[in-house]
Amino acid sequence: MNLKRTTIIPTDDPNLAKQLFQSFIEKEMLVLMIIIGDTDTIRTAMPTADSLAHKIYFNMERWVLWVRDYEVLRGTLEQKLAESPNTKDMDYDDIKCFSLSPIQDLADGVIQKNGVLDYVSLQQSFFKAQSDDIAFTNNPNT
Amino acid sequence: MRKLITIVLVCFLGISGFAQIVTIQEKADNGKTRTVEMSGPKIVDINSSLEVDVNKREVLKAIELQYPQLKTQVELESKIDALQKALENQESIINILQSSMPSRDQQQTFFFQIDRFLMLVGQNSELRAQVNALYAEYDNVYGITGSQDLPAEAYIIQNLNNDLDKLVEDLNTSKPQAYSVSLLAFKKDPSGGDRVHVKNFDTYTERDYVTIDRWVTTLSEEQKKKLEDLRAKAEELNKSNATLFDELKQLFKANFPNLDCIGEVKDNLNDMLQDPQLAGPFTTDLKNISSKIYKDLGSLQVLIDLFNKNFDSWDVDTVFQAADALKNLKQEFESISISFDSFKRTAASIATLQTKADTLVTSFTGCYSALKDDYDNLTKALSLIVKRQSNFIKNKEIGKEVLKFTATTLPQKGFINLKGTGNRSNGDQLLIEVVLRFPASEDGMPEQIITLEEHLLTMQLIGIRSEVAVGMLLMNPNESSLDFEPERKFYFAPGASLLFKFGSRKSMTYNNIVDFGLGINFASPDLDTDGTPEFGVGIIATAIRDIISVGYGYNVTIDAPYWYFGVNLPFNFPGIPVNNVKTTPTN
Numbered sequence A: 001m002n003l004k005r006t007t008i009i010p011t012d013d014p015n016l017a018k019q020l021f022q023s024f025i026e027k028e029m030l031v032l033m034i035i036i037g038d039t040d041t042i043r044t045a046m047p048t049a050d051s052l053a054h055k056i057y058f059n060m061e062r063w064v065l066w067v068r069d070y071e072v073l074r075g076t077l078e079q080k081l082a083e084s085p086n087t088k089d090m091d092y093d094d095i096k097c098f099s100l101s102p103i104q105d106l107a108d109g110v111i112q113k114n115g116v117l118d119y120v121s122l123q124q125s126f127f128k129a130q131s132d133d134i135a136f137t138n139n140p141n142t
Numbered sequence B: 001m002r003k004l005i006t007i008v009l010v011c012f013l014g015i016s017g018f019a020q021i022v023t024i025q026e027k028a029d030n031g032k033t034r035t036v037e038m039s040g041p042k043i044v045d046i047n048s049s050l051e052v053d054v055n056k057r058e059v060l061k062a063i064e065l066q067y068p069q070l071k072t073q074v075e076l077e078s079k080i081d082a083l084q085k086a087l088e089n090q091e092s093i094i095n096i097l098q099s100s101m102p103s104r105d106q107q108q109t110f111f112f113q114i115d116r117f118l119m120l121v122g123q124n125s126e127l128r129a130q131v132n133a134l135y136a137e138y139d140n141v142y143g144i145t146g147s148q149d150l151p152a153e154a155y156i157i158q159n160l161n162n163d164l165d166k167l168v169e170d171l172n173t174s175k176p177q178a179y180s181v182s183l184l185a186f187k188k189d190p191s192g193g194d195r196v197h198v199k200n201f202d203t204y205t206e207r208d209y210v211t212i213d214r215w216v217t218t219l220s221e222e223q224k225k226k227l228e229d230l231r232a233k234a235e236e237l238n239k240s241n242a243t244l245f246d247e248l249k250q251l252f253k254a255n256f257p258n259l260d261c262i263g264e265v266k267d268n269l270n271d272m273l274q275d276p277q278l279a280g281p282f283t284t285d286l287k288n289i290s291s292k293i294y295k296d297l298g299s300l301q302v303l304i305d306l307f308n309k310n311f312d313s314w315d316v317d318t319v320f321q322a323a324d325a326l327k328n329l330k331q332e333f334e335s336i337s338i339s340f341d342s343f344k345r346t347a348a349s350i351a352t353l354q355t356k357a358d359t360l361v362t363s364f365t366g367c368y369s370a371l372k373d374d375y376d377n378l379t380k381a382l383s384l385i386v387k388r389q390s391n392f393i394k395n396k397e398i399g400k401e402v403l404k405f406t407a408t409t410l411p412q413k414g415f416i417n418l419k420g421t422g423n424r425s426n427g428d429q430l431l432i433e434v435v436l437r438f439p440a441s442e443d444g445m446p447e448q449i450i451t452l453e454e455h456l457l458t459m460q461l462i463g464i465r466s467e468v469a470v471g472m473l474l475m476n477p478n479e480s481s482l483d484f485e486p487e488r489k490f491y492f493a494p495g496a497s498l499l500f501k502f503g504s505r506k507s508m509t510y511n512n513i514v515d516f517g518l519g520i521n522f523a524s525p526d527l528d529t530d531g532t533p534e535f536g537v538g539i540i541a542t543a544i545r546d547i548i549s550v551g552y553g554y555n556v557t558i559d560a561p562y563w564y565f566g567v568n569l570p571f572n573f574p575g576i577p578v579n580n581v582k583t584t585p586t587n
Helices: A014-026 A040-053 A074-083 A119-131 B002-016 B056-066 B068-086 B090-098 B104-123 B125-142 B152-173 B221-254 B259-274 B284-313 B316-348 B351-396 B508-514
Strands: A006-009 A030-036 A061-067 A095-100 A107-112 B022-027 B033-035 B043-045 B049-054 B180-189 B192-195 B413-417 B429-438 B448-460 B463-477 B491-503 B517-523 B536-543 B548-555 B560-567
Touching: A006 A014, A006 A040, A014 A030, A014 A061, A030 A040, A030 A119, A040 A061, A040 A119, A040 B125, A074 A095, A074 A107, A095 A119, A107 A119, A119 B104, A119 B125, B022 B043, B022 B429, B022 B448, B049 B429, B056 B068, B056 B429, B056 B448, B068 B104, B068 B125, B068 B152, B090 B104, B090 B152, B104 B125, B125 B152, B259 B284, B259 B351, B284 B316, B316 B351, B448 B508, B463 B517, B463 B548, B491 B536, B491 B560, B517 B548, B536 B560
Parallel strands: A006 A061, A030 A061, B043 B448
Antiparallel strands: A030 A095, A095 A107, B022 B033, B022 B049, B049 B413, B180 B192, B180 B429, B429 B448, B463 B491, B463 B560, B491 B517, B517 B536, B536 B548, B548 B560
16 A cells, blocks of 8 residues: 555554644644544545545645544544534544544544545545635635 | 234335335424324324425336336436536536636635535445546546646546536437426315415415414304305205216206207108199209208207217216217208208299298298207306316316426425415325326327325324314203202203314324314203203213213202213204203193
8 A cells, every 4th residue: 555645643652643643733734634443445445545635726735644543542533523513513433534624623524434435525525624714725815 | 913914014115125205294383393104194284384305216216117118218317417417517616626826715616516516426326436437547547646737526527528418419319208207286175175286396376375273162153154054065065066967967958959840840841842732833953952951950850869868978077079069069050040041042032932931931940049049058058067077177187387397307395385275174185196297199188197106194183172062962960969850861951062182193093083072061951941041061071073972060050960971973863852841831
């Protein structure tokens, strides 16, 4: 699996995992996709997500974080979901993918465990998150 | 056994992949919404609004099942429809994608439109697979970073457009069969029924806006009279409903022309033609006219006789045959009248024929006038029958106001406001149908209609309601409380009750048969039989649509409790005894 725009979060060191996640959060002008779990479906979908992360729309970079274990960033990710208006009522354990907007880091574009991970759904997830911050990433006069 | 049947039924439905085309949501006045259970008794509140959801996928399945010839066509149409919808904003998406500096508003538009595009693609498994394949193909052709000149979505949209063109071409070359799908609703009540407006599916106007009162506590004199009038009228109408057509037929038959006078005119004419004394003055021309009249009168007799005989066997569906026959009759009348005018003119020039000709013309004029009157009456009677037929057909046929859709252009939702369906009563029904329609193959023939699914809902005031009921009671007073010797055990007394009843949405048997009521009864017995009504008040319980009632009350005039029961049959019982009023013998 040759993933060029994907970071695999370590599962054996929660502190390191959190620091890595935080470092991506702090990067602005970057749409971040979080994929959680390590099933065959997810392994098959990772190259697709990575490929979509290479595509840049309106100068906005994309990156994928692969969190293979639900527990390693549970608190952090649950908090992100709870803070975002479109995901606040969702159950972390039912989710296998979502994206964070580039400036406010709002969670959006959730793909639930029973959903399909393919170009269509992953691209939709990236776009949803990017659209949440249009007001902050663009000059209103342009 | 019942469980076994249920299991078998569930298995069968599961295997056959059966699902409903229509699901119905009921919205009550208080804003509460519930889904109507299609496997249950389908009882809805009489004052509610219904939201009819149409599942297009199931419409397609039903069409394929009931009309397999349309399968390929419907599949093609379905693909075309899905593509057309997904590509709705294609120009805007591509323009913004290829713009070097899109504004904030443009980006907002793009994200909204691309989200809709991906959502619609995601809803159609075939289209989804195609788009996924195109994304992968794009990566192969342009590399993982893609092309700035042709972003992935622009590439996909271009390819989908090519597919759409090909599908449209395929559909056109396959010579598609014209068909349409409609959703219809009818109200069914004891007097017949009426069309019901379904918003988004037809352009019928709503009927009178009527809210059925939940709390009925009084029955005014005016209402009583109106109710009586209405009841009498309803009975008359109900009775006449079945026989009206036959009665009109009788009226029509009563006006059939009397053939006797035609026979007389024929005989007179024949006498004239056979009279040897008149053989000389009769010119060839006049002979020809006379022969024609004689022949035409014979034809008229046959025509009327045949019409009369055939008319017995015609029913409400075949009235147009009577109209045709009447038209022929009129033509025959006119032809004979013209011939007679000609006869009159020609005969007038022959002095020796004058007397005989005048007699003949006079008898014909009288006969013609009688026939003309009969004909006019027949026309009037027929117009009544035709009107009756029109009403009959109007309620059955699908009006032009019902909109036609293809399986893919069907609206997702239709709305029925039951309050807008005019007057209705508990137990009236609402029939909702999804039909497949094929235009007539020949002019003048009706269109072919295939019902894909139908649901019969029952309208009922759900929950507690009040009703006022009147009836005859049989009272048994407590003897120890009376200061006189009762003449009998039970006394008849009229009573009125304010009843509280409950409308169930789960049981038709309860609503139609059991129909318990509980309330207060006011009665005016005459227990001491002095001719002056007393006043009694009590509690009452009723069942079986108020036919049976039982209760306990107190006669406040003579301070005596009583229990009572009532049997209010929906017809008069002959021989019901009445209380004999004591009369004081006059000295």
